[in-house]
Amino acid sequence: MEVVIVQNAAAGGELIADSIAGLLRRKPDALLGVATGSTPLPIYQALTAKVRSGEVDASRARIAQLDEYVGLPAGHPESYRSVVLREVVEPLGLSESSFIGPDGAAEDVQAACEAYDRALAEAGGVDLQLLGIGTDGHIGFNEPCSSLASRTRIKTLTRQTREDNARFFDSPEEVPHHVITQGIGTILEARHLVLLATGEGKAEAIAQAVEGPVAALVPASALQLHPHATVVVDEAAASRLKLADYFRATFASKPDWQGI
Numbered sequence: 001m002e003v004v005i006v007q008n009a010a011a012g013g014e015l016i017a018d019s020i021a022g023l024l025r026r027k028p029d030a031l032l033g034v035a036t037g038s039t040p041l042p043i044y045q046a047l048t049a050k051v052r053s054g055e056v057d058a059s060r061a062r063i064a065q066l067d068e069y070v071g072l073p074a075g076h077p078e079s080y081r082s083v084v085l086r087e088v089v090e091p092l093g094l095s096e097s098s099f100i101g102p103d104g105a106a107e108d109v110q111a112a113c114e115a116y117d118r119a120l121a122e123a124g125g126v127d128l129q130l131l132g133i134g135t136d137g138h139i140g141f142n143e144p145c146s147s148l149a150s151r152t153r154i155k156t157l158t159r160q161t162r163e164d165n166a167r168f169f170d171s172p173e174e175v176p177h178h179v180i181t182q183g184i185g186t187i188l189e190a191r192h193l194v195l196l197a198t199g200e201g202k203a204e205a206i207a208q209a210v211e212g213p214v215a216a217l218v219p220a221s222a223l224q225l226h227p228h229a230t231v232v233v234d235e236a237a238a239s240r241l242k243l244a245d246y247f248r249a250t251f252a253s254k255p256d257w258q259g260i
């Protein structure tokens, strides 16, 4: 696992957007797995700026959703489909056909979960999966004690996650209790995992994920099992890392062209 400590969220967004741009230059139709929440927004803003300036051509990029609420009416502004369309697909000038995601409104949710795992495999797998991290160490909506081998499936949100996400809804009661999420086993099949975390509120989760044991109690610790996982953190989110100086020295010693 590579850990990169950056000055702030904007620097993290720029670094990761550079990596995505490099991927798209190598593989124009790369399948980019996108995360929701507030943390990844600087990534999408930096990538959009690169596309609009002509620095990179994303016209053939494909987008895959990480997770989705269950039971929100189709088109609800806070469904993750709506969020990804608003924050990623439309700013990059892509069409809805470039975008795959689980069907949170399906009658048969289990079938929708299995169908999504198949869709990801049939698309050739995710080339680069962006991740945030919950304050409890979750990735996607894989809550603590999720199997590290899990597949896309329905999950029940913890009270903490519902509270953390209530800010996006008109009232806390509106936050769904159930979600569909790529499983941790599904996430680990991506060729490159890039997790961004910023702010003091994520410091404990990052310390446990990066320097703690691999444990289902800390779903993000599964990144320790992946052959190409990158964790990008600002100084606040890095504040509880014991090996911070080592991570800084390691990244500083990399040739610029290597990126993450």
Ligand SMILES: N[C@@H]1[C@@H](O)[C@H](O)[C@@H](COP(=O)(O)O)O[C@@H]1O
Binding pocket: 035, 036, 037, 038, 039, 040, 066, 067, 131, 132, 133, 134, 135, 139, 140, 141, 161, 165
């Ligand atoms: N399903 C999402 C996760 O993918 C995201 O990482 C997390 C943290 O969101 P934020 O980045 O806003 O703290 O929120 C939700 O749980």
